[in-house]
Structure formats: structure tokens, C-alpha cells
Amino acid sequence: MKPLLVFDLDGTLIDSAPDIIVAVNRTLKNHGKTQLSDQVIIAHIGEGIKKLMADLFSGDNLKPSDVINLEMEFLRIYEEEMLNKTSIYPGVENFLHSYDGPMAIITNKNEQPARRIIEHLGMNQYPWVNIFGADTLSERKPSPLPLQTMMKLAGHEPHNTLMIGDGIPDMVSAQRAGVAALAIEFGYSAPEILKMHEPRAFLKSYADLPRLISEVFSAN
DSSP states (O other), X not given: OOOEEEEOSBTTTEEOHHHHHHHHHHHHHHTTOOOOOHHHHHTTTTSOHHHHHHHHTGGGOXXXXXXXXXXXXXXXXXXXXXXXXXXXXXXXXXXXXXXXXXXXXXXXXXXXXXXXXXXXXXXXXXXXXXXXXXXXXXXXXXXXXXXXXXXXXXXXXXXXXXXXXSSHHHHHHHHHHTOEEEEETTSSSOHHHHHTTOOSEEESOGGGHHHHHHHHHHHO
């Protein structure tokens, strides 16, 4: 049985940072705040929009309702921007075309915009087991629930499932679900931070993924 491969989306399959950066800075500008550098914004990607907004407005003593309103404002702006510059990372499509085992996506982006981007980029042609967003289930990464639910859908167990992602939530959810993880070296989190969460290996190029899959599961 071929392993179930569960991919993160942003910073893993796609480079969505250019559109997220524009949307964040538009939101900040609406509130009279200084525009942030690309790297500062990129460092916040992956934990989810609510945490991103809470972090960026952390000195404003926001009430929970304020954070929700900022999140909704950001999402409205992001939906205007998200199909402009987002692109698929090199080598992704070659790999997805060639892999004949089950594949799935679990992202901390909300499901509806995630599916819109996937369709826009033509990635809906692949036979995903399912696509889970931050709002699909009652919990999101780093909870193990999305991975556990996806494994049930695919009929797979932790020993033949692999999480592939670029963020701490990916690594932690894999650990909690008892699943091996590969960390994306070219994504939005610093490799030295991801290394602390003990991924099996770092993916430097999608050309290396077949070899790494073989190495992970030969060692299991």
C-alpha cells in the first residue's frame, strides 16, 4: 500500500506569500498602521489568519470581537488579491502527476479560499482524498484531529502516512498523530526552528521527494 501523503498548502505546494503580503499591508493601511516588510509578514504565515491579525495588532489591547472583525476585513481584502501572484512551486506538478498513492491537503487557510486557489491553479485535477481548511473541522493544526480524520478517510494508519509542510503546526500535528513528517526547507518557517520538532528530513526540491519517501518508509 502506497503511503498517504498529506500536504500543507501555503509555503509547501504554493507560494502564496506575495498576495498575502499585499492583503496584510492593505489591512494595516486601513487602520493607519505602518506597512510591514515582506519577511515580517511571511514569518506570521502558517498559524492562521486570526493569530496573524492578533500578532500584528498585539499592542492595541484588542477584544476577541476586534480580532474577529480584523480577520473578516483581511479575508475580504485577501479574496480580492489571492489569485494575482500566487504560484505553484517548481516540481510540484511533476510529482503530483507521477505519484500513484493517496494524497490530501490540510491547510490552516480557510477551506473556501483554499479550494478557490487550488481550482485557479488547476490543482483540482489531482485525486485528493480531501482538502481540509482551518474551518473544516472543530480543530485545526497543530491539533492531530485533521490528520486523524484524513487517515480514516483514506483507510491509512500513522505508520503509512507522511505529513509534508513548512510550519510548526504541521510538525506538531504530525507528532501528536504519530505520523512521520518532512519539513519544507524553502517555505515560510526557518529550518532551524522546524528542526526542533524533529522532522525525518528536509525537502529541498520536489525532485528529491520520491527518494525521501522511500527512505522514510524503509526505515519504519
